[in-house]
Amino acid sequence: MPKAKLRQDNIRSLEYVGAAQGKSQCIYWDLALPGFGLRKFPNGRGSYVCSYRIQKRKRLVDLGRSDAITLEQARRKARLYFGTAADGKDPKSNIDEMRASATVKMLTKLYIERHAKPKKRPWKTDEAALNRLLLPRFGSHLAASITRADIAGIHAEYGESHPYGANRFICVVRKMYNVGRQLGMIPEDMRNPGTEIERFPEHKRRRYVTPAEMPHLAAAINDDPNEFAGHALWLLLLTGIRRNEILAATWANVDWDNKTLFIGKTKNGEPVLTPLSRAAIARLKMIPKLKDNPFIICGAIPGKPLAYLDAMWRRIRAETGFHDLRIYDLRRTVGSWLVRDGASLHLVGAVLNHKDQKTTAGYAYFQTEDRQKVLDRHGRNIVQIAKGILRRRANHKAVVDAPSEEQPRKLPRIHRISRNDLYDLIWAEPMSKLAERFGISDVGLAKVCRRSDIPAPTRGYWAKIAAGGAFHRPELPVQVNRQFNTIRFRINRSQLRHPRNIAQATHLNI
Numbered sequence: 001m002p003k004a005k006l007r008q009d010n011i012r013s014l015e016y017v018g019a020a021q022g023k024s025q026c027i028y029w030d031l032a033l034p035g036f037g038l039r040k041f042p043n044g045r046g047s048y049v050c051s052y053r054i055q056k057r058k059r060l061v062d063l064g065r066s067d068a069i070t071l072e073q074a075r076r077k078a079r080l081y082f083g084t085a086a087d088g089k090d091p092k093s094n095i096d097e098m099r100a101s102a103t104v105k106m107l108t109k110l111y112i113e114r115h116a117k118p119k120k121r122p123w124k125t126d127e128a129a130l131n132r133l134l135l136p137r138f139g140s141h142l143a144a145s146i147t148r149a150d151i152a153g154i155h156a157e158y159g160e161s162h163p164y165g166a167n168r169f170i171c172v173v174r175k176m177y178n179v180g181r182q183l184g185m186i187p188e189d190m191r192n193p194g195t196e197i198e199r200f201p202e203h204k205r206r207r208y209v210t211p212a213e214m215p216h217l218a219a220a221i222n223d224d225p226n227e228f229a230g231h232a233l234w235l236l237l238l239t240g241i242r243r244n245e246i247l248a249a250t251w252a253n254v255d256w257d258n259k260t261l262f263i264g265k266t267k268n269g270e271p272v273l274t275p276l277s278r279a280a281i282a283r284l285k286m287i288p289k290l291k292d293n294p295f296i297i298c299g300a301i302p303g304k305p306l307a308y309l310d311a312m313w314r315r316i317r318a319e320t321g322f323h324d325l326r327i328y329d330l331r332r333t334v335g336s337w338l339v340r341d342g343a344s345l346h347l348v349g350a351v352l353n354h355k356d357q358k359t360t361a362g363y364a365y366f367q368t369e370d371r372q373k374v375l376d377r378h379g380r381n382i383v384q385i386a387k388g389i390l391r392r393r394a395n396h397k398a399v400v401d402a403p404s405e406e407q408p409r410k411l412p413r414i415h416r417i418s419r420n421d422l423y424d425l426i427w428a429e430p431m432s433k434l435a436e437r438f439g440i441s442d443v444g445l446a447k448v449c450r451r452s453d454i455p456a457p458t459r460g461y462w463a464k465i466a467a468g469g470a471f472h473r474p475e476l477p478v479q480v481n482r483q484f485n486t487i488r489f490r491i492n493r494s495q496l497r498h499p500r501n502i503a504q505a506t507h508l509n510i
């Protein structure tokens with residue numbers, strides 16, 4: 001390879017040196033910065049490159065075309081690459097991963113073939129969502145280049161008309177990228193674009209056929225001209241199995257002796273033996289058997305089952321007016337009616353072939369009349385208890401209000417006493433005993449005296465009186481304002497612990 005002192009003015013003048021067909025590589029290595037060079041092509045164009053070794057492997061990185069970036073910019077870029085390689089990291093690894101990653105179309109195909117088909121029964125729903133929403137926009141893009149904003153944009157746009165479908169779409173995308181990472185088609189450090197997207201609010205569907213609606217629905221099913229479709233709807237109501245399970249059932253799956261219907265691989269991946277009630281057996285005996293058709297619900301094509309029930313269901317909804325009722329709501333109806341009859345959630349889950357009891361709880365709804373009966377019983381209990389409490393209160397009040405010599409009258413919380421009477425009582429006995437009679441503390445009684453300008457005995461007064469001494473009693477100051485002649489204070493009834501105190505306080509009329 002030739003070497004040259006690269007300058008901005010001589011880059012264009014350097015010529016391609018190599019085979020005439022342009023198959024050999026021509027790189028002018030820079031004398032000023034080892035490992036940095038200019039690659040020339042037979043058509044006269046050039047691009048800056050840098051070469052380094054990492055883990056005993058030589059790497060050549062294209063830094064950009066010579067007519068797009070300057071020589072100095074390319075040298076700075078090359079120094080960054082050299083510094084990263086010196087730290088033991090390969091700066092070209094991200095570029096290799098991006099180039100090796102699959103396109104969105106390839107990733108979608110891999111997800112459907114390797115995950116959805118073997119592990120999911122409704123895999124066609126995932127395939128339809130990806131083909132309709134993701135591939136038209138980003139099918140040719142690299143899967144590793146898709147961002148969360150790209151998926152969030154599709155989710156927001158589609159969610160304006162189909163919010164539940166938009167939420168299912170981001171679930172499929174998230175799972176697809178997880179599968180792609182496991183299979184090595186997505187870089188390990190790439191953030192999943194289907195995560196951390198705010199979903200549209202969802203509300204659990206609680207529609208089922210009520211007892212009032214059942215006669216109208218039964219009449220519409222019986223009057224419909226499609227006989228096999230009508231039998232299919234009756235079996236859905238009588239067994240609680242899924243629509244595709246009854247359409248795929250054959251006469252060979254019916255065990256008349258044990259009254260069971262064998263269903264192969266169900267939605268949860270396990271086969272199930274569905275018991276048949278007497279009503280279901282009677283309905284099966286009403287279905288005509290076609291000679292060359294093994295299926296119970298026969299379609300128009302010889303040897304094939306009925307493919308769809310949608311056309312008949314639209315006619316039934318139009319005739320009955322139940323426009324919000326779906327075929328799948330018949331399965332919810334079975335769960336609701338079984339719970340109404342007293343079946344446990346565990347038993348209902350076994351009938352509906354649910355793995356998780358939480359799923360069964362979503363199907364088992366108490367009907368309106370059942371809830372009304374429960375509330376009626378609750379209301380009667382409340383009223384009876386309330387009447388009993390009022391009756392007991394009335395009897396207790398009559399006993400309390402009856403006159404009794406032993407039971408003193410109830411004292412009010414606010415008591416009144418004249419200023420002169422309180423003055424006489426204060427000097428007649430110790431304040432602690434008087435306060436106990438009043439139902440307040442001695443400190444509180446002393447505050448009442450100070451606020452009312454009533455002179456009280458000083459400390460040691462009652463000891464001197466007990467020793468036979470004499471003490472001068474001060475006169476009660478005159479109160480000009482008459483409204484202060486009546487003293488009001490709150491009495492704590494808990495202070496009146498002894499019945500004698502209550503009687504004395506009542507006698508004092510305080």
